[in-house]
Amino acid sequence: MLIFFYSDAHDSKDGATELLNPDSYNPGKPNYHPIQDATWKKGENVPYMVLAKTLELIEETSSRLKMIEILANYFRSVFLLSPDDLLCSVYLCLNQLAPAYMGIELGVGEGIIIKAIAQATGRATDKVKSDVATKGDVGLVAEASKGTQRTLSIPVSLTVKSVFTKLTEVAVMTGNSSQIKKVDKIHGILVAAKQLESRFITRSLAGKLRIGLAEQSVLQALAFAATATPPNQSTPPTQLNCFAGLSSETIKAKVEASAVILKTAYCQCPSYDQIIPVLLREGVEALPLHCTLTPGVPLKPMLACPTRGVGEVLQKFESTKFTCEWKYDGERAQIHLLENGEIRIYSRNQENNTSKYPDIISRFQSWIEPSASVRSAILDTEAVAWDTDKKQILPFQILSTRKRKDAVEADIKVQVCVYAFDLLYLNGESLVTMPLIERRQRLWNSFHKVDGQFGFATSRDPQTVEEIEEFLDESLKGNCEGLMVKGLVKDATYEIAKRSKNWLKLKKDYLDGIGDTIDAVVIGGYLGRGKRTGLYGGFLLACYDEANEEYQSLCKIGTGFSDEDFQAHSDFLKNHKIPKPKPYFRFDPSLSPDDWFEPVQVWEIKCADLSISPVHRAATGIVDPVKGISLRFPRFIRIRPDKNPENATSSEQIADLYNSQEQVKNKKTDDDEEGFY
């Protein structure tokens, strides 16, 4: 009787009792069968545990190809059994809720997560907080908390869709007491989640999945899955595994062909809302028909590789034609002109910045060359803060004070000048497969300079090391960061899917032995997260102020260290821990590290710029009466065993370095000149 009941409950498949338990789902299984190895039935919503098992397995895997295959197997099952869950599956794998330009934010940080965990487990928030610091991962803390948590009833099973929906619900909560509501909501989700599920739900909320797989591999996995098991099959599906019997070379080639199509579609139309339905309905091959470059939808921008010297630049381009442009220190602005006259502006990360730039919108038409009759276009530009009196570029820090949303043109205090350097779409035609030399010609033909409003990135085609160095120096004098170097003809298209970093950037501070280096004293350490768990993942640095005989916080630092460095620093500094900061440490309490150290070691560090800081205290009273100085893009270079802390860079020297910056000098010079009139 009992036996009959069991076999009836699990019906069709022989010996499938265990397989229907999501806890036993294994997408890493050799010869994975997308239907038989799935632990749910056709038409059902995918249990969230299935996705959690998939993510766990990926997290345990180091080989990228293997990770992709694991995720692809999960997708193959979703294709055939629950295609409606594919979109939310993809979003959960990527830690997204919607395309960036939709502007949907979770509005959840670690603070809220810790509160929710504390609430769900009845523990004090400080206890949870210190657990997070020790374990180095909110997800693991949430998961471990489940072990001690009292479960009054068997939780309702979570599905991929229900988790995604709940996250979206958290995101849309705004306004008064929304924080409490978010905590309550997250509390509710955590109560319903099993251990493993709570690990990944919590990480989703924290915005870091930390499984070693992200956007590129998700696309690769989708391509793999769609090639092995086409999603657009009639029922019952006949093609469960198109790879059976094929050589690995053949498989690789087929997957690569699909991946290029998929990635191209995604780069030109970075919206899974649009791509996934097409993929499901018509397959990979149909993507180029439906997901194409369109004004009004942001595309992925071309990025640049750091270059350690002019030699490297010449080596890369050898005998091919290239051009150099000033690298402006502003904000990427992708300006779209739609056929209906509408203008939209997107950030480097596809955020919709249209309402930030009413000034650009009202001026844009006047930048069009009348003879060119531009009806639609996408420009790649840098928006830079502009001093209208002195007619010069202002620092990035000034630009960043502009209103971000719903700016009103009449109220704008910081003006911008737009420097255009590429044209990706013109009058109904995509230009991305053209070489830069042709795109740039169309850009120059279609628009014209307007002083203080719009211009083309200053460019030159130097040939020798000396000419490049000269142009680099000119760019710095012009308040720019350095140079961008771009091929003009060969491999000079704007095809992000093929190579997303097809340009080079050359900055003074990349060059060994050039740029500002500073010798600073380590006075504190912050416990590392993720792969840095168990060691310090960052440090607080200070400079010595001779006048007051004190150490003043200069910056935190967390990059430039090798794994070996982290181990060595942690080993060394734990012997110099002190329970409290020295009375002669000057710092803002918000920067308090997990551990304080005796000022015993000096590190050479590098930075791109020095800035007036709202929190750091270096050189307070020298450049600014109350504010200190900090560093932009600080990174570790090496230990200076030869230097005593009191011989580290002094606050006066920090102030001198600040004042010697081109941006500061240019400002001062002009201020002085004004004094004459």
Added chain:
DNA sequence: GGTGTCTGCCC
């Protein structure tokens, strides 16, 4: 209405 803190997004 002012201040403090957290979050997301620029670099």
Added chain:
DNA sequence: ATTCTGC
């Protein structure tokens, strides 16, 4: 942003 690391 910069940097390091496994593949």
Added chain:
DNA sequence: GCAGAATGGGCAGACACC
């Protein structure tokens, strides 16, 4: 060389709290 994951300064915006 790619892709991913560590980490930086600093700003506005959104809320919480007083």
